[in-house]
Amino acid sequence: MRNLCMKVSYDGTHYNGFQTQPDGRTIQDQLEKAIKMLSDEDVKIIASGRTDAGVHAYGQVFNFLTQSHIPVERWPMALNTRLPDDIVVREAIEVPELFHARYSAKQKTYRYTVNANQFIDVFQRHTQFHHHGKLNIEAMQRAIKHFIGTYDFTSFASRRSTKTSHIRTLFDAYMVVDKSMCRSSTYDQGVIHTYVTGSGFLQHMVRIMMGTLLEVGEGKKSPDDITAIIAAEDRSKAGPTAVSKGLILWDVEYNDFPKKTF
Incomplete structure (x- = not known):
């Protein structure tokens, strides 16, 4: 076998x-x-x-x-x-x-993509969430750093979660803004790729994190609110669950075989 x-x-x-x-x-x-x-x-x-x-x-x-x-x-x-x-x-x-x-997995990385340009990209419409309104990307970049560490992520877990523990460790979380498709003299802000790497994730965890970060970008929450939301361990304190199509399971890392292969 x-x-x-x-x-x-x-x-x-x-x-x-x-x-x-x-x-x-x-x-x-x-x-x-x-x-x-x-x-x-x-x-x-x-x-x-x-x-x-x-x-x-x-x-x-x-x-x-x-x-x-x-x-x-x-x-x-x-x-x-x-x-x-x-x-x-x-x-x-x-x-x-x-x-x-x-x-056997050591860690996983997810990527969530938000198209913050004025118009949807017809060729990427199935893999991007289009947000045509103005976003404070700098505030979102400050906010995401509050997720790094070991916490009880109940506030960012689906209410249907059946896990006995909601404690997870996030090793890294950051945003990359691609402005290559931005048109000059427009409201285009670029395509925002958010990468989150952790030991494991709860149901809808990354999507709820993204829904909350988008509220920060919209001015509905401040970057420092993330710490209090995590501490609350209350799903109602976080933002909405972002749509599924923007999420990609990007990478899974293991110790069991060579990096050059996987």
């Missing part, structure tokens, strides 16, 4: 999230179907984490056990010919039997 680990990118626009659901089309369903077509095996893949409906991934990681003798380097191309165009397996390696895509 071999344990294969793969990295997959997908556009989640037309899927009901990653994890198999009885009433919806999911990324997991498509991957397992492709594996069945290739190796004639019924497998259950293990992912580094779930992504909600409409959420995307650039570097989602999953693993599964197989008895197939197909060389590991041939799996990505073979699976991609059997997958929809909006799902692409980018890498594959063989890992130790005890490797687990979720439990």
Whole structure:
């Protein structure tokens, strides 16, 4: 029995999230179907984490056990010919039997993208949240630093969260503003990419953080309010949950294999 680990990118626009659901089309369903077509095996893949409906991934990681003798380097191309165009397996390696895509993960990075230009980018409309109003980006950049550290993030967790503990550690959080598509003499502010890296994340955590940061940008909250919102451990104190389409699972890091591969 071999344990294969793969990295997959997908556009989640037309899927009901990653994890198999009885009433919806999911990324997991498509991957397992492709594996069945290739190796004639019924497998259950293990992912580094779930992504909600409409959420995307650039570097989602999953693993599964197989008895197939197909060389590991041939799996990505073979699976991609059997997958929809909006799902692409980018890498594959063989890992130790005890490797687990979720439990072996060291840290994850999410990226949330806000288009702060006056008009929507028609080519990126499925992966960006368009905010045409004026934002105080400098205030948002000050606010996001308050998230770095180990805290109880109950204020930034879905009310439906079933986790016994909401304590999480964020190692880094920052914004990059791309002004390459800004038009001169307009209200364009650029495309804001927010990166958040942590040991783990709660349901809707990054999206609620973004909804709160957008309120800071709109002047509804101050940057220093973030500290009090975290301390409150009360979901009602934070901002709204930002729309799903702006969120991408950007990267997952492990200690178990070479950096040059994953």
